Amino acid sequence: xxxxxxxxxxxxxxxxxxxxxxxxxxxxxxxxxxxxxxxxxxxxxxxxxxxxxxxxxxxxxxxxxxxxxxxxxxxxxxxxxxxxxxxxxxxxxxxxxxxxxxxxxxxxxxxxxxxxxxxxxxxxxxxxxxxxxxxxxxxxxxxxxxxxxxxxxxxxxxxxxxxxxxxxxxxxxxxxxxxxxxxxxxxxxxxxxxxxxxxxxxxxxxxxxxxxxxxxxxxxxxxxxxxxxxxxxxxxxxxxxxxxxxxxxxxxxxxxxxxxxxxxxxxxxxxxx
Amino acid sequence: xxxxxxxxxxxxxxxxxxxxxxxxxxxxxxxxxxxxxxxxxxxxxxxxxxxxxxxxxxxxxxxxxxxxxxxxxxxxxxxxxxxxxxxxxxxxxxxxxxxxxxxxxxxxxxxxxxxxxxxxxxxxxxxxxxxxxxxxxxxxxxxxxxxxxxxxxxxxxxxxxxxxxxxxxxxxxxxxxxxxxxxxxxxxxxxxxxxxxxxxxxxxxxxxxxxxxxxxxxxxxxxxxxxxxxxxxxxxxxxxxxxxxxxxxxxxxxxxxxxxxxxxxxxxxxxxx
Numbered sequence: 023x024x025x026x027x028x029x030x031x032x033x034x035x036x037x038x039x040x041x042x043x044x045x046x047x048x049x050x051x052x053x054x055x056x057x058x059x060x061x062x063x064x065x066x067x068x069x070x071x072x073x074x075x076x077x078x079x080x081x082x083x084x085x086x087x088x089x090x091x092x093x094x095x096x097x098x099x100x101x102x103x104x105x106x107x108x109x110x111x112x113x114x115x116x117x118x119x120x121x122x123x124x125x126x127x128x129x130x131x132x133x134x135x136x137x138x139x140x141x142x143x144x145x146x147x148x149x150x151x152x153x154x155x156x157x158x159x160x161x162x163x164x165x166x167x168x169x170x171x172x173x174x175x176x177x178x179x180x181x182x183x184x185x186x187x188x189x190x191x192x193x194x195x196x197x198x199x200x201x202x203x204x205x206x207x208x209x210x211x212x213x214x215x216x217x218x219x220x221x222x223x224x225x226x227x228x229x230x231x232x233x234x235x236x237x238x239x240x241x242x243x244x245x246x247x248x249x250x251x252x253x254x255x256x257x258x259x260x261x262x263x264x265x266x267x268x269x270x271x272x273x274x275x276x277x278x279x280x281x282x283x284x285x286x287x288x289x290x291x292x293x294x295x
Numbered sequence: 296x297x298x299x300x301x302x303x304x305x306x307x308x309x310x311x312x313x314x315x316x317x318x319x320x321x322x323x324x325x326x327x328x329x330x331x332x333x334x335x336x337x338x339x340x341x342x343x344x345x346x347x348x349x350x351x352x353x354x355x356x357x358x359x360x361x362x363x364x365x366x367x368x369x370x371x372x373x374x375x376x377x378x379x380x381x382x383x384x385x386x387x388x389x390x391x392x393x394x395x396x397x398x399x400x401x402x403x404x405x406x407x408x409x410x411x412x413x414x415x416x417x418x419x420x421x422x423x424x425x426x427x428x429x430x431x432x433x434x435x436x437x438x439x440x441x442x443x444x445x446x447x448x449x450x451x452x453x454x455x456x457x458x459x460x461x462x463x464x465x466x467x468x469x470x471x472x473x474x475x476x477x478x479x480x481x482x483x484x485x486x487x488x489x490x491x492x493x494x495x496x497x498x499x500x501x502x503x504x505x506x507x508x509x510x511x512x513x514x515x516x517x518x519x520x521x522x523x524x525x526x527x528x529x530x531x532x533x534x535x536x537x538x539x540x541x542x543x544x545x546x547x548x549x550x551x552x553x554x555x556x557x558x559x560x561x562x563x564x565x566x567x568x
Contacts, residue, residue, distance in 0.1 A: 062343070063337065063343060063347045064336065064337045065342075069338075069450075070335070070336060070540050070541060071540050071541045073540075074336045074539075074540040074541075077564075170447070170450075170451050171447055171451055171453070174443070174444055174447040175444075177342075177443075178443050178444055180444070183465070184461065185458040185461050185462055185465075188457065188458050189458055192456070192458075266347075267343050267344050267346075267347040268342075268343060268344045268347075291350075293566040
């Protein structure tokens with residue numbers, strides 16, 4: 023079993039957003055090795071169809087398997103919402119997404135049974151957060167809202183620009199007028215706008231970032247399956263980063279997110295998998 | 296030669312933007328048949344690398360060849376700037392892009408020899424508009440500016456929102472402070488913001504949309520090569536539309552752009568080409 027325990031965790035996302043999940047895994051599971059894949063040639067996923075998201079996810083999982091991963095974390099909300107069920111049936115290794123952990127955190131956070139979810143168009147159209155939350159507690163009311171401009175605003179560095187406040191108001195005004203008391207940031211880019219969203223929505227709402235809960239779920243899974251890496255002495259965990267395009271741009275961004283130096287990023291022709 | 300003359304023109308773009316070019320071709324060359332491909336599974340191209348844009352363009356051209364096209368128009372500025380030279384060498388059929396026609400129109404439009412170009416990050420980084428314009432007239436000064444948020448603003452229907460005016464100001468303030476007298480809309484989405492850009496930039500600047508000149512160039516090419524369709528009597532030109540994802544969303548958008556009804560759009564797994 024030693025080999026399997028030392029095998030890496032595969033983490034993937036449509037691009038850089040999932041690095042926030044990888045960072046959380048590195049904090050909670052410091053002895054685990056990680057192979058990260060960002061699909062930068064085909065980003066974004068949030069405006070694309072379920073069939074396409076499933077096909078992309080299958081290719082990435084086939085690639086990650088060549089790296090002998092012991093488990094896979096889908097760090098992208100859109101792929102978690104649209105592809106998790108399909109790929110879990112298809113592949114014979116543990117795969118977890120971010121939607122179920124995020125939903126559970128919101129169910130625990132709400133006291134009045136009213137939860138808001140913000141995400142990409144594809145995530146919101148899937149209604150997956152509502153299904154999962156109401157599967158846990160059918161009495162909870164869920165209000166979902168797609169905020170498609172949040173991702174380009176983050177990617178183009180508009181976080182501090184006045185228009186970001188106006189676009190937050192445009193998308194979230196109707197949600198602020200409800201009495202939700204918990205809100206899921208259902209896209210890995212959105213935590214990067216967290217302080218602006220918090221400022222607009224006020225202090226009474228608990229903001230849930232699924233990354234933290236996802237890392238907790240992964241920890242539980244590895245323990246249950248007896249796959250956790252217990253080579254804790256003199257072990258430096260290894261992280262490797264792969265993308266489908268623009269490796270240098272990714273590497274620079276990764277260095278602003280990860281708590282250690284990311285020296286290299288490799289390009290993979292993901293369509294061949 | 297009759298068969299060849301009746302063969303369609305292949306037109307492709309990263310998504311819906313190139314429909315403005317197809318529309319211009321349909322106006323100027325009403326007897327030509329068109330096969331359009333929009334790469335909606337991998338849109339946008341403007342933030343991706345040259346190698347990736349070339350690979351995507353090669354796959355699309357291989358697909359269009361299966362439709363027996365007699366010539367190809369790259370209706371996407373990014374692919375024209377980054378991939379035209381590579382694919383012209385590789386494929387044995389006439390291929391034109393939008394950059395050279397757009398550059399020529401600007402060279403003709405400017406009277407003071409100062410031209411502005413707005414486009415995606417990839418187009419501007421390539422410096423291709425500057426190279427082509429200065430190849431035509433080395434004395435012309437070219438100022439290029441990437442405006443990456445324009446595409447999502449158009450796609451998300453923010454054209455009339457107050458933030459669009461503010462983002463136009465953010466990107467174009469420095470250009471307005473120069474004395475350019477012609478400006479190329481170097482991305483097929485930007486003509487959809489034309490009136491707002493005109494409002495901000497003022498009446499003294501000639502705004503150049505490469506779509507018109509591209510259709511003119513195509514007409515000249517077909518005549519020179521004796522490939523123009525002269526089956527002008529009782530001929531209804533045939534248009535077919537293919538995408539790599541989300542056909543129905545594309546079809547709806549196409550119906551707002553094209554001057555006739557677009558009844559069907561077909562999905563192609565473009566990675567197989």
